[in-house]
Amino acid sequence: MTPLADRLAARIAATGPMTLAEYMLECLLDPQQGYYATRDPLGAAGDFTTAPEISQIFGELAGLSLAQSWLDQGAPAPFALAELGPGRGTLMADIWRAATIVPGFHAAAHIHLVEASDPLRAAQARALRGLPVIWHARADDLPDAPLWLIANEFFDALPIRQFQRAGPAWRERVVGLQGGRLAIGLTDPAPRPDLADRLTDTPESGIVELRPAAEPVMAAIEARIATRGGAAVLIDYGDWGSRGDTFQALRGHAFADPFADPGQADLTAHVDFAALARAAPALHASCLTPQGVWLDRLGIRQRTARLGHSLQGSARAAHDAATHRLTDGAEMGNLFKVLALVQVGAPMPPGLEPGPEPDRVRETQKAGG
Numbered sequence: 001m002t003p004l005a006d007r008l009a010a011r012i013a014a015t016g017p018m019t020l021a022e023y024m025l026e027c028l029l030d031p032q033q034g035y036y037a038t039r040d041p042l043g044a045a046g047d048f049t050t051a052p053e054i055s056q057i058f059g060e061l062a063g064l065s066l067a068q069s070w071l072d073q074g075a076p077a078p079f080a081l082a083e084l085g086p087g088r089g090t091l092m093a094d095i096w097r098a099a100t101i102v103p104g105f106h107a108a109a110h111i112h113l114v115e116a117s118d119p120l121r122a123a124q125a126r127a128l129r130g131l132p133v134i135w136h137a138r139a140d141d142l143p144d145a146p147l148w149l150i151a152n153e154f155f156d157a158l159p160i161r162q163f164q165r166a167g168p169a170w171r172e173r174v175v176g177l178q179g180g181r182l183a184i185g186l187t188d189p190a191p192r193p194d195l196a197d198r199l200t201d202t203p204e205s206g207i208v209e210l211r212p213a214a215e216p217v218m219a220a221i222e223a224r225i226a227t228r229g230g231a232a233v234l235i236d237y238g239d240w241g242s243r244g245d246t247f248q249a250l251r252g253h254a255f256a257d258p259f260a261d262p263g264q265a266d267l268t269a270h271v272d273f274a275a276l277a278r279a280a281p282a283l284h285a286s287c288l289t290p291q292g293v294w295l296d297r298l299g300i301r302q303r304t305a306r307l308g309h310s311l312q313g314s315a316r317a318a319h320d321a322a323t324h325r326l327t328d329g330a331e332m333g334n335l336f337k338v339l340a341l342v343q344v345g346a347p348m349p350p351g352l353e354p355g356p357e358p359d360r361v362r363e364t365q366k367a368g369g
């Protein structure tokens with residue numbers, strides 16, 4: 001089979017440069033040679049690891065927070081317990097196990113997983129064997145029901161576009177060919193009314209990232225929670241606003257050239273949580289909260305001590321190190337953030353505080369805040 005790099009080069013030669021979003025989509029999800037379509041990328045033997053793979057406590061605390069939020073909203077039954085991009089199914093398995101202690105939760109929940117990768121769907125089926133699971137290709141296919149949803153490191157994998165400021169106009173960073181090889185290039189400057197707000201906070205030649213594919217996902221979440229109730233808890237690396245060029249490739253737990261070997265590296269970019277909140281204007285967003293703070297508030301210290309009780313020596317050290325990695329400001333504790341979205345007037349899930357009312361979110365956006 002023609003390697004993906006050659007197919008992409010042929011396509012660019014025929015029809016011109018592609019946006020970074022088109023490039024990311026092909027590299028990650030091409031059915032034959034895309035990164036997620038062809039492998040399980042997680043864990044020590046893979047390219048990166050994630051919080052639920054580091055410690056079971058992450059999923060346990062997330063699960064209890066979701067279950068308490070479900071109780072706080074009157075324990076509607078039935079409801080959809082959903083996850084976007086569930087990886088190996090580890091997070092959902094831990095959520096489910098932790099929620100065993102919440103009366104009625106299991107009986108009322110139907111698990112809905114939104115997953116594009118066949119190898120990962122198979123891993124999820126193994127991790128969740130015997131549970132009431134339904135898979136979907138898109139968030140749009142989630143049922144019309146009360147929705148408690150979680151997503152960890154899902155939005156960072158959705159394709160981005162990048163625009164570089166040129167005076168009052170913008171040049172898009174696109175993937176073209178240089179000496180027959182894939183390389184980044186710039187379009188001619190053009191006005192972009194949708195980026196008018198960003199002229200105030202972007203210096204000359206500064207870069208703004210947009211993630212158009214997140215918008216229909218947020219609209220699907222908004223439609224269900226606004227009318228049927230529930231909560232969405234979104235965890236990812238990123239910030240409130242976009243922060244210049246954050247496009248990166250990871251391969252074998254190290255940074256790689258994103259254009260060297262299409263389909264062979266994980267491609268991601270920081271998540272702009274303000275853009276996610278803006279794409280669900282009918283919902284109330286929590287304060288954007290560092291993962292370490294969220295886990296501390298949910299009791300990670302107590303749970304770590306409790307679980308560590310029976311461990312000794314190197315097993316105990318590894319157990320404590322996992323919690324340190326999830327919470328420490330120099331590790332994942334600060335880079336990763338948590339945002340919850342609920343109906344206006346509904347309580348926030350435990351561990352998170354209400355942010356400004358939705359109208360204020362749009363104002364702080366305009367001010368670049």
Ligand code: SAH
Pocket residue numbers: 028036042050051052053084085086087088091114115116117120137151152153154157158
């Ligand atoms: N949440 C998991 C895995 C994160 S990796 C964890 O924390 O371990 C990203 C996940 O999102 C994978 O399951 C990947 O297959 C899925 N994914 C990436 N792009 C997707 C898309 N466009 N639609 C659905 N799933 C996608």
